């Protein structure tokens with residue numbers, strides 16, 4: 543499935559806004575994630591992730607116009623992300639994706655991507 547068609551089939555910009563709003567609504571409620579995210583006000587973080595996902599899936603390239611190359615692993619280096627943080631992130635993102643009630647193939651494309659991308663963001667060793 544082409545990324546372009548995922549963006550369109552998902553419902554475009556509105557869907558990604560809703561997805562990230564729902565995801566970030568859960569972050570302050572989670573003690574593991576709350577400890578990682580620096581901002582008291584998560585509005586800026588919400589906008590950055592929304593624009594990134596819109597760009598990634600084939601929509602307007604506004605993210606890179608504002609932020610440059612994504613370099614996501616590098617941008618996550620300041621934050622300690624171990625397995626627990628990754629699992630918390632993925633569980634909230636999964637709930638947010640599922641809440642959208644998208645077509646099954648679109649839902650699967652998003653979840654498969656988040657699964658791989660979130661594992662790649664781990665930057666802390668697994669504790670003994």
Ligand code: HEM
Nearest residue numbers: 578579587590591594609617621623627628631659660663
């Ligand atoms: C594995 C668990 C993850 C954790 C704990 C995490 C945590 C964070 C934190 C603390 C920030 C800074 C908030 C801010 O923007 O001010 C951030 C930024 C960001 N994250 Fe993650 N993240 C995770 C996974 C991901 C994944 C899988 C993606 C992409 C699919 C992603 C995309 C982004 C983007 C686009 C930004 C903003 C980058 C920028 O322009 O500065 N993150 N993340």
